[in-house]
Amino acid sequence: MRGGTALSGLLTRVHLAGFARLLVYLRPYWKGMAISVSSGTFHHLFAIAGMALAAYLVGLAATGGGREQIWPFLPVLALLVTLRVIMYFTDMYVAHEVAFRILVEFRIKIYQAVERVAPAYLLNMRSGQLASTLMADTEVLEWFFAHTAGSFLVAVLVSLVTLVMLGLVHWLLPLAVLPWMIVLFSVPFWLRIRADRQGRDTRDKLAEINSEAVDGVQGLREIISFNYEKGFLDRLRLYSDRLGHSLVVYGKRLGFEGAMLNIFSSLAIICVLGLSAYLIVNGRMGYSWLPVAVILSVSIFIPILEISNMARNFGIITAAVDRVYAVMETPETVRDSAAGAPAAVPKAEISFGEVWFRYRNELPDVLKNVSFTVGEGETVALVGHSGAGKTTCINLLQRFWDVQRGRIAIGGIDLRELPLEYLRGLITVVPQDIYLFNASIMENIRLGRPEATAAEVREAARAAYIHEFITGLPDGYDTVAGERGVKMSGGQKQRIAIARALLKNSPILIMDEALSSLDTENERLLQKSIKNLRRGRTTIIVAHRLSTFRDADKLVVLDNGEMVETGTHAELVSKGGYYSSFISSQAAAAS
């Protein structure tokens, strides 16, 4: 029992801490919140006053009151209804406006958090889960900001004022209602531990099914070509069933809570009716006040039921808050602790010195004592079988992770001593999979340097041998690229990426060579554009093609995380060691 109490206490603290963190976001919007809470309170109070007045008039008519007694109240009734409508509109408008402004801030904060921890974090999280946090969980927070935070205060104020109004009818009546109010208010809190668990469970299951759906869309091509539709649908069905089960459990508890709330509020109204009857029989209350007492006692419970309904959803809200904060509070993979940019731009010379690296402590080393240098303006190709550690080298050069031992330096300066933004400004990456945004081709290339003029963008496109292709499109540079835009071949996309890189004009270039081969014309144009891009830059290429090996000034051959050989293609072939058998095996595999 004591354990249960301690657990419940702990959960309450966690709960409150979660909500307190959310309330901080309301602070800048306190004026909007104040307007929303007062209009919400008056909206309810005008409604209750209108109903009480109508009930009083019915009571008056039933006990023989004449027209001349009733008529004067009708304009008051009309005024109350009009005021109620105005207040309702103000409340809805302001509460939603505040909620959406906060949500925009939240989404931006989550994106910034993701950017801060990317890509290490993204590699460990399914994109559907992230989408779920970004969209669905943030949407749940809208519920909190627009319908919970202010409404809670409104409901408390309205029930208290209505209780006072009931007391004005007869001072004994509030006593018949108060105990039930307390019981009713506490129902969702008794069931809260279960609500929390179930809320978390439904959100997790929802995130799971979102991940599956995103997987299904992203991997649609593979699903179709491998005839995996049935298998995939079975998986989707399994996850849907799991979500369904979780929702049924959640629904059962909601139903149980709802039933309890209705029973208690009905009992309270019966008590008021009984007490009123007793007071009327004893001549201590006028008969015409009976309908007013009933209406007021019903009205007290409307906001309390609203609060209870909100509290029933606290489980889902807390789960969403937890997930949003989990993203926002994920620690950075690397610390940007450099004091400032170096006084002079470092020489574009890269050195790996006795580098040891593993992705996580519990995993094996993927780079073991790797040392090599890339001189200024030189091109070095990283060569090796899949999993040898080539991509890891370029990830470390961009400082997505930090090395565990040894050092990587640019111009003799350890990467950890350079501010991250400065470091990433020194380096341009041309990846294997080029992502084009749903924007014009002009904007897609301009990503390389946002302030570039249209003439500079065209110049870069010319040097990347993609200008003619672009001008041949119906809308030229204004043609929309990306998912919803014009379809481009792999080679064309790569040349767009090269134009981007040319525009960025950084001294160091990292290229992850595409594995797929292109048709002769595309390949020729690509090689020419790469030549333009490499000119004068220090380049590291994750290389897969013999032509690239031959062209490079130096090869760094990796095997299972170790550097086994280094030298030019010709030197290594004549040596007849690891590299020469590597290229023979590549050639054999290709033929």
Ligand SMILES: Nc1ncnc2c1ncn2[C@@H]1O[C@H](COP(=O)(O)OP(=O)(O)OP(=O)(O)O)[C@@H](O)[C@H]1O
């Ligand atoms: N994010 C990660 N977390 C854990 N291990 C990883 C991660 N990324 C890569 N590895 C592991 O590190 C090793 C080196 O991988 P890396 O991607 O650097 O090889 P690679 O030579 O670039 O291979 P490929 O040519 O197939 O891209 C592999 O064993 C791989 O499984």
